Amino acid sequence: MRIEVNGKPIDTSAATLEALLDELGYRGQKAATALNRQFVRAADRATTAIAPGDAIEVVMPRQGG
Amino acid sequence: MAKPFEVYGEEIASRLLLGTAQYPSPAILGDAVRASGAQIVTVSLRRESGGGRAGQDFWTLIQSLGVRVLPNTAGCHSVSEAVTTAQMAREVFETDWIKLEVIGEEDTLQPDVFGLVEAAGILARDGFKVFPYTTEDLVVAERLLEVGCQVLMPWGAPIGSGRGLNNPYGLRAMRAHFPDAPLIVDAGIGLPSHAAAAMEMGYDAVLLNTAVAKAGDPVAMARAFALAIEAGALACRADPMEPRDMAQPSTPVLGRAFAKDDYA
Numbered sequence: 001m002r003i004e005v006n007g008k009p010i011d012t013s014a015a016t017l018e019a020l021l022d023e024l025g026y027r028g029q030k031a032a033t034a035l036n037r038q039f040v041r042a043a044d045r046a047t048t049a050i051a052p053g054d055a056i057e058v059v060m061p062r063q064g065g
Numbered sequence: 066m067a068k069p070f071e072v073y074g075e076e077i078a079s080r081l082l083l084g085t086a087q088y089p090s091p092a093i094l095g096d097a098v099r100a101s102g103a104q105i106v107t108v109s110l111r112r113e114s115g116g117g118r119a120g121q122d123f124w125t126l127i128q129s130l131g132v133r134v135l136p137n138t139a140g141c142h143s144v145s146e147a148v149t150t151a152q153m154a155r156e157v158f159e160t161d162w163i164k165l166e167v168i169g170e171e172d173t174l175q176p177d178v179f180g181l182v183e184a185a186g187i188l189a190r191d192g193f194k195v196f197p198y199t200t201e202d203l204v205v206a207e208r209l210l211e212v213g214c215q216v217l218m219p220w221g222a223p224i225g226s227g228r229g230l231n232n233p234y235g236l237r238a239m240r241a242h243f244p245d246a247p248l249i250v251d252a253g254i255g256l257p258s259h260a261a262a263a264m265e266m267g268y269d270a271v272l273l274n275t276a277v278a279k280a281g282d283p284v285a286m287a288r289a290f291a292l293a294i295e296a297g298a299l300a301c302r303a304d305p306m307e308p309r310d311m312a313q314p315s316t317p318v319l320g321r322a323f324a325k326d327d328y329a
Contacts, residue, residue: 006112021115024114029115030121030124032152032154032156037146037149039149042156057153059111059112060157061110062110062119062120063086063087063088063094063108064085064086065087065139
């Protein structure tokens with residue numbers, strides 16, 4: 001299915017947010033996630049299903065002012 | 066050493082809060098933080114590809130500095146963006162502190178104070194300790210305190226402008242109006258003298274980034290700001306004199322050579 005991750009369209013077969021993060025190489029990384037602009041806790045990723053057209057954000061620590 | 070100030074029940078010894086962006090290198094960032102003596106540094110969250118190292122490397126550096134982090138919602142233009150970003154930051158940085166920015170205007174990066182108050186209320190009810198980036202508007206400040214903020218961060222000037230304290234009258238009025246709330250001047254500082262001026266007005270602390278990061282020697286500038294802020298805080302406690310309209314000799318007039326009236 002076609003979804004969007006960090007603003008870019010991708011095709012995935014992952015059924016859950018956790019599976020998607022694994023597929024994209026985020027396993028073990030200090031990342032936070034949002035699905036369709038709503039925060040998804042790390043603990044809820046395994047039970048958060050992904051549907052076609054979903055927009056996912058994956059963010060990590062960065063310099064800030 | 067300046068007296069500590071208290072925010073959300075935490076005693077903070079350094080009155081300089083430092084941003085971590087725009088430094089020439091991670092090593093210089095680390096040296097600048099150490100030279101500044103800052104105990105609180107601001108950080109952010111940004112998109113990163115899977116397997117990327119930038120975020121992890123940055124986080125490792127920050128952890129090595131032994132400072133407390135204050136995550137921001139920089140770049141958020143709506144209440145929902147700011148709230149979601151704050152929730153993500155709480156999880157990643159493991160802190161309920163959040164520097165809340167809701168930007169309302171691109172040229173000045175002026176806060177959208179209506180969205181700011183709304184987002185601050187949502188976050189405060191969710192257990193966040195909100196540090197709102199606001200203007201010197203007293204009514205907005207009252208609203209922010211009402212919805213649960215225990216600190217206010219009025220701008221000195223637009224973010225990154227280095228213009229100093231654009232509205233000294235407004236900042237003084239804010240200090241006078243809120244004698245007990247911790248007040249931190251955030252943004253627009255360009256020189257240590259600007260920071261010293263904020264402290265002389267009685268502000269509790271100053272938050273800055275670009276003035277240090279974009280200096281030719283960020284480490285030296287970090288130290289200069291630390292000294293200026295400590296000097297300003299000490300000066301405020303020392304109760305500065307009132308300005309006068311007319312000159313008044315500081316050297317005693319009595320006994321001056323060649324005076325005509327000393328023998329009276």
